[in-house]
Amino acid sequence: MSEAWTDIVKLHELARGPVSVKLEANEAQRxxxxxxxxxxxxxxxxxxxxxxxxxxxxxxxGRFRAVVEQICGVTLEPFEQPLRGDIEIRVVPAGSPHARPDEEGDVELDMESPDPPDVLESDSIDVAAYVVEHLALEIDPFPRKPGAEFDYQPPPEEMSPFAVLKKLQDPEA
Structure with a gap:
């Protein structure tokens, strides 16, 4: 994900109890x-x-709050949209017995069970990277400015020369 914004918590810091992290990305990071x-x-x-x-x-x-500016897919005008989301994730160190084993073949997914924990590459948790990941999941891939309407009018059907001749012969057609 983005290397621009990092906030690291080491696993050993949690021995003293929960750690609260307040993050605010600066202009360059955003x-x-x-x-x-x-x-x-x-x-x-x-x-x-x-x-x-x-x-x-x-x-x-935790929770994140953001304001994203996207280009409307209908009007092609930029517009801002506020986003909020929850962050719920579990992580384990590499080699943990609680990590999901690499399974080959068929994998059964239970939509009701929680996601398996992420496996860390080191003893560091980049909290900001998880915030950016959850933000990316909340962004509408097909943005539409509020009130924008897609009003497609098909082009008038072009008449073939034979249809024009038939209309001349039979004016009621």
Whole structure:
């Protein structure tokens, strides 16, 4: 994801209890995130996340708020849209017995069960990267400015020369 905005929490920091993280991306960071997510701009992005110990890893929970500027797919005009979202994710270190094993063949998915934990590459959790990931999931891939209507009028049907001749012979047709 975006390397422009990072906020690291180490797994060993959770031994003292939950860690609360308040994040607010600055202008340069928002500009880089906007480019990475193919947005016109990102006027604001902030989050409040609590990182708690979970098994041998961590659980992240919180909320983010953002304002994204996109181009309307109908009018091609830029417009801003506020977004909010929840962050709920679990992470475990590499080699954890709680990590989902690499399975080959058929994998059964249970839509009611929680997602398997993410496996960390090191003992560091980049909280900001998870905020950007959840923001990306909330962005409408087909943005439409409020009130924009798609009014397609098919071009008038072109008449063939034979249809014109038939109309001349039979004016009621």
């Amino acid at each position: 500009a880089k995130i906007a480019r990475d997510l193919a947005l016109k701009s990102l006027p604001s992005l902030s989050a409040e996340v609590t990182v708690r110990p979970w098994l041998d890893g961590a659980e992240l929970s």
